[in-house]
Amino acid sequence: MLDQKPSATRRIPLVIATVAIGGLAGFGALYGLRLNRAPSGDPACRTAVATAQKIAPLAHGEVAALTMASAPLKLPDLAFEDADGKPKKLSDFRGKTLLVNLWATWCVPCRKEMPALDELQGKLSGPNFEVVAINIDTRDPEKPRAFLKEANLTRLGYFNDQKAKVFQDLKAIGRALGMPTSVLVDPQGCEIATIAGPAEWASEDALKLIRAATGKAAASL
Secondary structure, rough: OOHHOOOOOHHHHHHHHHHHHHHHHHHHHHHHHOOOOOOOHHHHHHHHHHHHHHHHHHHHHHHHHOOOOOOOOEEOOEEEEEOOOOOEEEEHOOOOOEEEEOOOOOOOOOOOOHHHHHHHHHHHHHHHEEEEEOOOOOOOOOOHHHHHHHHOOOOOEEOOOOOOOHHHHHHHHOOOOOOOOEEOOOOEEEEEEEEOOEEEEEEEEHHHHHHHHHOOOOOOO
């Protein structure tokens, strides 16, 4: 009987050690799963991140302020109207690389940027690319139309959102900090790059970058 008590006592540390080792192993397994977990964001947008990495060396000069996507991000399905007042959504443009731009007539940098956007649309628009410039004036709906007409900006399609919800939707995901805001979007609706502020979109720097984004140029990267 005297021999049994020490034996039982010796078994207690062994049991505790076994439980502790098992617990650590379980924690290690869970931690390992966490480390090996797929990157956050929409898996369908990983291609957009790869495109961003590919064209990043071209983000210089007139488009140096572009911020390239570093994580998969699908944009909200922005809702707005076309020139005829018919409802449009960002998903209506699937299959094209887009430069989505938010502008307003009360925004001086926006007005200065519009001729370059109009020229970009004239040079590169087609089956693979389009500039989608969405006006967010909330008061006089005729004012932005008059501005485009007076400035002879005829190549851009006219899109508007009088509630400016498109701005709030992009702001909610950290992609609209001020005006103008532009987002380069891949054919699946995923972010490639974003810029807060104006850019010379008709410059050779911008044209090379967008051609590379659409895969229509053998850019030297």
